[in-house]
Amino acid sequence: APKFVTSSRAAVSMHFPPINESVDKGNPKVVTTVKCEDIKGKGVYCRCWRSKTFPNCDASHVKWNEERGDNVGPLIVMAAKPAE
């Protein structure tokens, strides 16, 4: 019988899916840099890679956690309080 041959990459991704399914997949490593002085009040940053406003959180983790029984959530960065 013909052997069912999958490329190792396909086999890997089929059985062990990546964390990031769709963000900037042409980029070998998605690193985001933000500056504290650009943050107004606070910045909420996605760590579930499902946000439609990535790198910012849009609460997509809520649906993900429900569907997958996961417990991921965002990173919140509080801007420094302006000197009084």
Place this chain on the structure above:
Amino acid sequence: APKFVTSSRAAVSMHFPPINESVDKGNPKVVTTVKCEDIKGKGVYCRCWRSKTFPNCDASHVKWNEERGDNVGPLIVMAAKPAE
């Protein structure tokens, strides 16, 4: 023949693994808050959920990306430059 019954949660986690396998799994949602005034120079924060120094990045994403054909990387937060 006996029906092979798995709990839906087990079935979900077997076929669709969570992003977070081991960080603070007793917590329903792992949200991390950091303050800009506490960041010295820059903070590098994990988004692959494999870091042994979570929430900080320890480059675990390199191994993950190689094994999974993924492209996740950290969030870098640059502290505000001190006023000169």
